Amino acid sequence: MPKYGMMIDLNKCTSCQACVTACKLENNVQIVSEDDAQNGRAMFWMKMLTLEFDGDYPNIRPKALPRNCMQCDEPSCIKVCPVRATYKRPDGIVAQIYPQCIGCRYCMANCPYTVKVFNWDRQAQPVQMEKTYDPDVSVRPKGVVEKCTFCIQRLQKASEKAAVEHRKLEPGDYVPACVEVCPVDAITFGDLDDPKSEVTKASRDYRAFGLLEELGTVPKVRYLNAIE
Amino acid sequence: MKKYLMLVAIAVGFLAGIVLVNYLVGRRESFVQPIDFSHAVHAGKYKIPCMACHQGVMMRASAGIPNIEVCGACHSTPMKKTPQELLVYKYVSQHKQIPWYSIYHVPDYVYFSHRRHVLLGKLDCKLCHGDMAALTSPPKTQFLQIKMQNCWNCHVKHGVTTDCSHCHR
Numbered sequence: 001m002p003k004y005g006m007m008i009d010l011n012k013c014t015s016c017q018a019c020v021t022a023c024k025l026e027n028n029v030q031i032v033s034e035d036d037a038q039n040g041r042a043m044f045w046m047k048m049l050t051l052e053f054d055g056d057y058p059n060i061r062p063k064a065l066p067r068n069c070m071q072c073d074e075p076s077c078i079k080v081c082p083v084r085a086t087y088k089r090p091d092g093i094v095a096q097i098y099p100q101c102i103g104c105r106y107c108m109a110n111c112p113y114t115v116k117v118f119n120w121d122r123q124a125q126p127v128q129m130e131k132t133y134d135p136d137v138s139v140r141p142k143g144v145v146e147k148c149t150f151c152i153q154r155l156q157k158a159s160e161k162a163a164v165e166h167r168k169l170e171p172g173d174y175v176p177a178c179v180e181v182c183p184v185d186a187i188t189f190g191d192l193d194d195p196k197s198e199v200t201k202a203s204r205d206y207r208a209f210g211l212l213e214e215l216g217t218v219p220k221v222r223y224l225n226a227i228e
Numbered sequence: 229m230k231k232y233l234m235l236v237a238i239a240v241g242f243l244a245g246i247v248l249v250n251y252l253v254g255r256r257e258s259f260v261q262p263i264d265f266s267h268a269v270h271a272g273k274y275k276i277p278c279m280a281c282h283q284g285v286m287m288r289a290s291a292g293i294p295n296i297e298v299c300g301a302c303h304s305t306p307m308k309k310t311p312q313e314l315l316v317y318k319y320v321s322q323h324k325q326i327p328w329y330s331i332y333h334v335p336d337y338v339y340f341s342h343r344r345h346v347l348l349g350k351l352d353c354k355l356c357h358g359d360m361a362a363l364t365s366p367p368k369t370q371f372l373q374i375k376m377q378n379c380w381n382c383h384v385k386h387g388v389t390t391d392c393s394h395c396h397r
Binding site: 087089090093098099135138139149152153156160163164 | 347394
């Protein structure tokens with residue numbers, strides 16, 4: 001059984017936000033109304049956390065940290081879910097079962113990374129978004145919590161495709177949309193239990209660290225950054 | 229007396245409302261297929277394989293209802309000139325799709341794949357759809373109701389995963 005994880009190299013990341021866009025389209029993440037956005041209800045599964053701005057105007061370069069669900073090995077969100085709508089799969093992905101969710105938002109309150117989002121409302125999406133609708137992912141109704149699932153629909157399809165071809169799932173068969181789209185290959189994704197995988201090698205880099213690791217959540221999305 | 233009449237009027241109005249709502253809702257449930265398609269003729273008598281028309285069963289998630297080009301392969305000229313057959317011929321000659329009504333649907337939050345069940349699981353269509361080759365008219369109700377319990381029971385029987393996120397998305 002693999003254990004999926006992700007390493008994000010902040011020294012390579014240019015803060016272009018391609019991952020943010022790809023994620024939003026891949027997963028039919030709702031575009032909320034202007035009022036809701038102003039009330040801090042904008043919805044993202046992958047979001048940039050702005051850290052600082054390098055340089056002076058006009059040669060300014062923002063430094064931001066792409067932040068999705070950390071897919072913790074010891075998730076604090078699942079411990080408080082009263083209906084088991086969120087749980088950790090054997091392969092390490094923290095899944096979210098939308099029809100099971102009752103919208104109590106305990107999991108959101110208990111997530112130290114604040115990466116879970118709530119459907120406060122269901123807006124009619126702009127007409128331009130019709131063509132980007134992804135039939136592989138359900139549209140979450142109002143009153144449901146959602147978050148990054150490592151594009152679990154891609155795993156569903158990839159494992160079926162591999163089974164049809166009578167082979168095991170190979171590295172690269174299944175990657176989330178953000179990994180695929182990153183123009184500088186700053187994100188590596190794969191099996192943390194495979195000692196030869198790219199992601200395992202990256203996680204052994206001296207630059208590796210996780211966010212709020214002292215809490216004991218054991219995030220499986222970690223970062224690389226050289227401290228100058 | 230007047231008050232009494234008014235109460236009766238309200239009660240009658242109320243009942244009429246219920247009947248009307250029931251009628252409207254009921255009408256939405258029932259449907260008429262544009263053509264009285266017979267699986268018994270095609271799949272039964274002429275033994276056309278299911279895959280010839282439902283081309284997705286081995287390759288994709290959805291089985292798919294055949295489009296008019298598939299019918300056109302055989303119905304480009306009327307054979308026995310029965311009224312139903314002439315109807316098909318009309319659609320074929322005008323290159324118009326037949327607006328079939330499909331009764332088997334999983335909600336969008338469920339992932340169901342025919343390729344997984346038919347090609348990999350080697351399951352017979354009969355298990356879920358009944359004996360289609362014996363039907364002389366399009367089915368009106370689901371054979372194996374699309375309920376989570378039904379999926380679940382068979383998965384338990386075959387030792388297949390019942391992890392929520394394998395079916396839900």
